[in-house]
Amino acid sequence: MINLLWLQGGACSGNTMSFLNAQQPSFVELVREFDINILWHPSLSPELGDAVQSMLNDCCDEKIPLDVLVFEGTVINGPDGSGRWNRFAGKPMKDWVNDLADVAKYIVAVGDCAAWGGIPATAPNPTDSEGLQYLKKKRGGALGPDFVTRSGLPVINISGCPAHPDWITQVLVAIATGRGNDIGLDELQRPQTFFSTFTQTGCTRNMHFTYKIASTEFAQRKGCLYYDLGCRGPVTRSSCNRILWNRHSSKTRAGMPCIGCTEPEFPFYELAPGTVFKSQTEMGFPKDLPEGIDKMGYMRLTAAAKIAAPEWAEEDIFLI
Ligand code: SF4
Ligand code: SF4
Incomplete structure (x- = not known):
């Protein structure tokens, strides 16, 4: 005991x-x-x-x-x-x-x-x-x-x-x-x-990340939450998509971007007196690139991936 x-x-x-x-x-x-x-x-x-x-x-x-x-x-x-x-x-x-x-x-x-x-x-x-x-x-x-x-x-x-x-x-x-x-x-x-792994590991939206298909609103059944909604899955260490919450789901499966809550910088913004809360996009959250990525190379890849995206990458994903 x-x-x-x-x-x-x-x-x-x-x-x-x-x-x-x-x-x-x-x-x-x-x-x-x-x-x-x-x-x-x-x-x-x-x-x-x-x-x-x-x-x-x-x-x-x-x-x-x-x-x-x-x-x-x-x-x-x-x-x-x-x-x-x-x-x-x-x-x-x-x-x-x-x-x-x-x-x-x-x-x-x-x-x-x-x-x-x-x-x-x-x-x-x-x-x-x-x-x-x-x-x-x-x-x-x-x-x-x-x-x-x-x-x-x-x-x-x-x-x-x-x-x-x-x-x-x-x-x-x-x-x-x-x-x-x-x-x-x-x-x-x-x-x-x-x-040891990023929140992105096991995310059902990885194919949308690859083909740069963006979710534009919370809870959308297709698209990656990185581009317009600031998902921090590629820069946050957690197993949320490997060990599901309630054995059932995760934020990104439900259409909510990861907000990086396992990292010491969370909640990222400094709430000085008089601070007016800004949306993640206004604060530039999606500007962070995954670790070890060259910015110029990434931008070229983005353009090519968008052009190459197959039709199925635009389909809704099954959300559990
Ligand atoms: S939704 Fe987030 S974790 Fe999932 S693929 Fe997109 S950026 Fe990565
Ligand atoms: S915000 Fe926290 S709990 Fe939610 S997916 Fe990211 S690391 Fe997991």
């Missing part, structure tokens, strides 16, 4: 909601079949007040072994570095994070906020939020750039807004079955299994 503690900082609970919808394995299977003992979870556990504080202190004192600390949401430092805007069980949450990080065998950051600060840490970042080991793309965060857990691994970042439920449960299964240190991480500390 392993002990898992789930804490929440500056968060909307979206990753908890996602986690509870996991199917392979489900939350119940994690507990029953993989013997994961949930010490406490903010949405699932009945204990409050002194009982929670006492359990947290027992973890810090190593009276209760802490195998996995899962953190959802940002670490809030405001006001003035005190962390008082997010007090929990008698002290700032940022202090619990630091104390528990000293004794946790593994730490898993679920969602963008815990990984890199996400939406709360976007300028002007009024709560002085940051992720556990990153602030946006900059390494450091609440625990510092050189932090490693007792297992020797840094924080495992399962990014996304929210993270896909099966990405979370499969990482927990790896830890529960003694394979935690086999989780290969990419340069942003994300599990390679889920983040």
Whole structure:
């Protein structure tokens, strides 16, 4: 059996909601079949007040072994570095994070906020939020750039807004079955299994990408969402089209462009006071080219592909 503690900082609970919808394995299977003992979870556990504080202190004192600390949401430092805007069980949450990080065998950051600060840490970042080991793309965060857990691994970042439920449960299964240190991480500390390929891999609209046939509106049954709607599938690392959401669909299958929610730059725009929201096209989102593409060569290819597009490339695709 392993002990898992789930804490929440500056968060909307979206990753908890996602986690509870996991199917392979489900939350119940994690507990029953993989013997994961949930010490406490903010949405699932009945204990409050002194009982929670006492359990947290027992973890810090190593009276209760802490195998996995899962953190959802940002670490809030405001006001003035005190962390008082997010007090929990008698002290700032940022202090619990630091104390528990000293004794946790593994730490898993679920969602963008815990990984890199996400939406709360976007300028002007009024709560002085940051992720556990990153602030946006900059390494450091609440625990510092050189932090490693007792297992020797840094924080495992399962990014996304929210993270896909099966990405979370499969990482927990790896830890529960003694394979935690086999989780290969990419340069942003994300599990390679889920983040080594682009969102475009497995997208049903790839033939439309190739022939430069554009979707001009959301939910259209044909066309690639890159050209007019700014899909970031070719520049975003995620397995959304390999491991489908609800085992059924994905944003691009439903006709909604990928907005790159697994990357540290998300949500891309800086919400300075007085900012008027602009559409993606006005902001020039589709200008990003896939990695390693020569711009001039790409433009020539585009012209040739449009001319060469066969009639079937104009047909509706079957959407699931
Ligand atoms: S819809 Fe997006 S992910 Fe799919 S082929 Fe077009 S650009 Fe790539
Ligand atoms: S398709 Fe893109 S925006 Fe949607 S969940 Fe996947 S990575 Fe995030």
